[in-house]
Amino acid sequence: MTRRPSRPSLFGITLDALTMDETVQRCLDAVRRGEQIEIGMVNAAKLVNMRRDPRLAAAVAGCDLVLADGQAVVWAGRVLGVRLPERVAGIDLFMRLLAAAERADVPVYLLGARQDVLELMLRRIAAQFPALRVSGSRNGYFDDSEQPAVAGAVADSGARLLFLGMTSPKKEIFTAGHGRSTGANVVHGVGGSFDILAGITKRAPLLWQRMGLEWFYRALQEPRRLGKRYLTTNAAFLLMTARELVRPTKPPSPSTGSANRSH
Template identity: 75%
Template sequence: MTTRQTLFGVSLDALTMDGTVERCLAAVRAGERLEIGVVNAAKLVNMRRDTALAHAVSGCDLVLADGQAVVWASRLLRRPLPERVAGIDLFMRLLGEAEAAGHSVYLLGAKQDVLEQMLRRIAVRFPGLRVAGSRNGYFDDSEQPAIADAIAASGADMLFLGMTSPKKEIFTAGYGERSKVALVHGVGGSFDILAGVTRRAPERWQRLGLEWLYRALQEPRRLGKRYLTTNVSFALMTGRELLRRTPAPSISTASRGES
């Protein structure tokens, strides 16, 4: 069991990256199913508006802080999380561990050409990795049962979902068990980054909590307004929570002029 901290009504696991990797590997070795959910500022805002997304994330076995702003908020609200566990970094760590241990993976998501480019790059970076199967992320809801069955038939140990929210969370909640993999991890836009379609923010930007801005600068029309809106909402959420947790100052008899 790990320590959990509750932020904005959501329980998050207070794990480091190393601790998370060990939990994942232990689940795979034991053949126990472990579903991972990650949250950043935008997702926490959207979870308040989207009950299906909130239910899917809360139902995960591990819920991790993928955004630096979430870590900062946890410390400000005295519910500290040890560090950011970025989904793409966890993804890369697990691919390396899977290669070393002989575990197999299934990769679901992105456009077909992006998926194929990512697979080529992964083959170079992790030449010993066993890829049990892959499929692009463009499918109707009616196809989800057949996709889950194909994943189960592949015998994969780990499933990585390169899809946007809430699609990846809803697939995990509805079909993670049916897919019969030990580990399910939604990695969002990581497939695009590994394929070279989009660039990840430099480490300095990441440390400053500005990875969202770097992404918005790459796609200002699609992401600019969205990030601005959710970041303002998250700041307001944090401020309200801080005021709610801060006790009102007591008034002493001396300050009232009483003896």
């Protein structure tokens, strides 16, 4: 019997308490069954931005799977009594699905980044996954008015897995508005993973990842652009967690209690 995954709530967002292996299997099952699933990833910065951007919050909440991309989210869950088995990093899921797609001959589409970065990444992916079937690709620079045509191109390619290497909230808005019409069984927003695979930016060493310091390693690479942003969002996330921790729990109303006792 398949274990039914729990869907706890953290900061008012329903998450899927899945391991990486369970997530990969869920994606492969969707391909096998012809289902469509959209994946939303949340880290500390995105949870903060979701409080400020209703469109982003609605787009993430509308995804079929919402996963803890950031280690800070897992730690906050522990503090607040919400069990998340482990971090499911977007780039790690991306790599696992590419490997699985190569083995099963499942076509993929890669959408995002600048054209030069995309081409460099495609060359590196071809070297790492020589049998992978890339049914199409496109850079991530297009206007909102072009979104239907872009989704149509993905659908025409026959791709079963679609990876979006775009920033938030653009990738979430595209997924919410056009994910289904791409025809892909799995739509996964991978953010800056294209830049990492292309070698443009470096990913933090494993120890830094385990310590939840990937954001700091990233900020060290682009301090002028990212330093203040990460410090601001991390401080806001700590404040969010502290407020949630001290928030009083509402007791059941007398009417609810009476109704329950009468049955």
